[in-house]
Amino acid sequence: PMTFEYDVVKIPVQAFQHLAFFCSQNGECALDDVPMDQAGRLTDILNEKGAEGWELVQLFFDRSGVVAIWKRSKKI
Numbered sequence: 001p002m003t004f005e006y007d008v009v010k011i012p013v014q015a016f017q018h019l020a021f022f023c024s025q026n027g028e029c030a031l032d033d034v035p036m037d038q039a040g041r042l043t044d045i046l047n048e049k050g051a052e053g054w055e056l057v058q059l060f061f062d063r064s065g066v067v068a069i070w071k072r073s074k075k076i
Helices: 036-051
Strands: 004-012 021-023 029-031 055-062 065-073
Antiparallel strands (some): 004 065, 021 029
8 A cells, every 4th residue: 555754844934035925814825926036946945855755735825934745655
């Protein structure tokens, strides 16, 4: 049977110079006016973890930064 391991990573807002997002009352969030260099920084972070075999499951944004939930096949 296939098993997975998970990792929850907090990326502090200090990793970004400017990260703007908006969350509606029903909980839907969207990035808004993110400068290209900051979008590139997020891409770098995602690619670094992906190179280690992790697959992104979910991103959550809050005022203190970004929380990323990752999974990968567990080595038995």
